[in-house]
Amino acid sequence: DVKVTQSSRYLVKRTGEKVFLECVQDMDHENMFWYRQDPGLGLRLIYFSYDVKMKEKGDIPEGYSVSREKKERFSLILESASTNQTSMYLCASSKPGNQPQHFGDGTRLSIL
Amino acid sequence: QKEVEQDPGPLSVPEGAIVSLNCTYSNSAFQYFMWYRQYSRKGPELLMYTYSSGNKEDGRFTAQVDKSSKYISLFIRDSQPSDSATYLCAASGGYQKVTFGIGTKLQVIP
Numbered sequence: 001d002v003k004v005t006q007s008s009r010y011l012v013k014r015t016g017e018k019v020f021l022e023c024v025q026d027m028d029h030e031n032m033f034w035y036r037q038d039p040g041l042g043l044r045l046i047y048f049s050y051d052v053k054m055k056e057k058g059d060i061p062e063g064y065s066v067s068r069e070k071k072e073r074f075s076l077i078l079e080s081a082s083t084n085q086t087s088m089y090l091c092a093s094s095k096p097g098n099q100p101q102h103f104g105d106g107t108r109l110s111i112l
Numbered sequence: 113q114k115e116v117e118q119d120p121g122p123l124s125v126p127e128g129a130i131v132s133l134n135c136t137y138s139n140s141a142f143q144y145f146m147w148y149r150q151y152s153r154k155g156p157e158l159l160m161y162t163y164s165s166g167n168k169e170d171g172r173f174t175a176q177v178d179k180s181s182k183y184i185s186l187f188i189r190d191s192q193p194s195d196s197a198t199y200l201c202a203a204s205g206g207y208q209k210v211t212f213g214i215g216t217k218l219q220v221i222p
Binding site: 004040041042043045090098100101102103104105106108 | 154157206210212
């Protein structure tokens with residue numbers, strides 16, 4: 001089974017802090033993704049990566065950056081956290097080509 | 113208009129009922145269709161993955177795609193309380209960019 005592990009289930013931070021969310025997958029997948037999930041808005045793609053050190057902007061990249069130094073690890077960075085970034089953050093991975101994505105259990109982030 | 117539309121529900125059914133969950137989409141380039149199940153405080157779990165039109169069955173679950181009407185369905189037979197979750201439909205034209213519906217919350221009453 002594919003295992004996508006997100007380092008924290010719940011996180012509380014303050015506005016202006018730099019926040020790191022970590023994601024690790026154990027299936028040697030090339031592709032990795034970061035989404036946020038909000039009630040009534042569904043899943044929205046923040047960033048994705050097709051390979052190590054590569055990154056592509058998704059639909060809502062503003063206020064975020066990512067890092068992929070190793071194939072199995074994809075980090076999401078909130079440069080200066082704001083209250084409107086309070087959300088559920090989901091990491092996913094997949095094989096290349098038209099293969100389905102597999103998700104971690106998410107990090108529920110609260111910015112106070 | 114969203115590219116993938118899904119009624120958020122909630123949908124309540126008695127145990128043992130046949131459940132029908134539906135989505136519509138607007139992008140004719142979509143060829144790959146998925147259903148995910150998401151339990152409360154968990155990530156989405158892939159249930160079904162289909163290509164183009166047609167049916168796919170897996171146990172009590174059947175996914176159906178009608179590209180002519182841009183309609184995606186998931187049927188659950190003999191529904192169980194453990195099926196209570198939010199069900200997300202999703203579609204892709206390839207190249208890994210996936211568009212998700214907002215999810216339908218299903219409750220199966222014992």
